[in-house]
Amino acid sequence: MTTAIINVSLKAGVLDSQGKAVHHALDSLHFEGVSDVRVGKQIVIKLDTDDKTVAMSEVEKMCEEILANTVIEDYKIELI
Amino acid sequence: MKVTILQFPGTNCEYDTQHAFEKLGATTEIIWHKAESLPSDTNLLVVAGGFSYGDYLRSGAIAQFSPVMKAVTEYANNGGKVLGICNGFQVLTEAGLLPGALKRNDGLHFISKHHTLKVENNDNVFLEKLNNGDVVNIPIAHHDGNYFIDQDGLKELYANNQVLLTYSDANGDVKNPNGSVDSIAGVCNKNKNVFGLMPHPERAMESILGSDDGVKMLEGFLAS
Numbered sequence: 001m002t003t004a005i006i007n008v009s010l011k012a013g014v015l016d017s018q019g020k021a022v023h024h025a026l027d028s029l030h031f032e033g034v035s036d037v038r039v040g041k042q043i044v045i046k047l048d049t050d051d052k053t054v055a056m057s058e059v060e061k062m063c064e065e066i067l068a069n070t071v072i073e074d075y076k077i078e079l080i
Numbered sequence: 081m082k083v084t085i086l087q088f089p090g091t092n093c094e095y096d097t098q099h100a101f102e103k104l105g106a107t108t109e110i111i112w113h114k115a116e117s118l119p120s121d122t123n124l125l126v127v128a129g130g131f132s133y134g135d136y137l138r139s140g141a142i143a144q145f146s147p148v149m150k151a152v153t154e155y156a157n158n159g160g161k162v163l164g165i166c167n168g169f170q171v172l173t174e175a176g177l178l179p180g181a182l183k184r185n186d187g188l189h190f191i192s193k194h195h196t197l198k199v200e201n202n203d204n205v206f207l208e209k210l211n212n213g214d215v216v217n218i219p220i221a222h223h224d225g226n227y228f229i230d231q232d233g234l235k236e237l238y239a240n241n242q243v244l245l246t247y248s249d250a251n252g253d254v255k256n257p258n259g260s261v262d263s264i265a266g267v268c269n270k271n272k273n274v275f276g277l278m279p280h281p282e283r284a285m286e287s288i289l290g291s292d293d294g295v296k297m298l299e300g301f302l303a304s
Contacts, residue, residue, distance in 0.1 A: 010183070014183070014228060015183075015186070015259070017183075017184055017185070017186045017187070017188055017226075017259065018184065018188060021188055066137070066141060066142075066145065067137070069138055069141065069174065069181050071173075071180065071181040071228070071229075071230075072181045072183060072228050
């Protein structure tokens with residue numbers, strides 16, 4: 001079995017309003033030295049296969065088709 | 081004139097849309113998203129507003145794969161007229177039938193109020209009853225209405241007169257409630273048969289309820 005951890009976030013250059021709001025909140029809590037905050041989502045998928053190459057190509061297809069909207073979002077896949 | 085209205089789990093504007101088009105003299109039919117074909121006499125297909133699939137994953141993301149969407153894509157690609165309102169606009173961008181995407185509003189709040197819009201391009205069936213520069217008063221009600229398109233896409237929209245409406249003040253000057261690129265509230269595809277907008281013209285059909293400016297917008301479809 002393979003577990004895929006997918007992180008989806010807005011592309012660089014696309015304004016992340018939620019990230020900005022969290023950044024402001026951190027500032028107001030006096031956390032110093034925060035230069036940027038991005039908010040995204042994590043999707044965890046369990047696959048039957050043990051073959052990481054197969055798993056990666058499947059999960060990439062999932063990301064392109066539905067899990068991310070590539071007009072505005074990037075995704076990163078980690079397999080464990 | 082036959083208007084077919086799509087209903088997904090979570091759609092909530094199908095009956096307002098039905099009321100609006102019947103008021104204008106059209107016959108209407110609401111069809112469930114499991115349908116695999118559209119009524120053959122359909123002259124206009126409306127993807128109504130609401131929260132299809134509870135906006136899970138992204139607004140419109142899951143609805144784009146409902147069984148009926150294959151028929152919708154085929155209908156649109158054959159030149160059939162399609163109108164997406166609010167969540168319907170989100171579904172059509174997710175399905176790739178309209179360019180761009182809808183992000184969370186910049187202010188992060190759900191916005192529900194009347195807003196004035198400026199007509200940018202009326203050389204299409206949707207807005208042909210209005211003049212460029214006209215200002216209409218139409219309700220908006222959305223959380224993810226922040227229209228995004230990259231710079232190349234934006235240039236293409238302008239080159240083909242695909243920007244339909246922008247958020248404005250009562251004088252037609254830019255007033256942007258949600259952070260949309262260039263204050264864009266609605267666009268169409270290159271062939272000008274697929275239309276999408278975040279505001280709700282179907283909720284602006286009776287002056288006693290605040291505005292009947294939606295009549296002039298939706299009438300365009302009946303004239304063509």
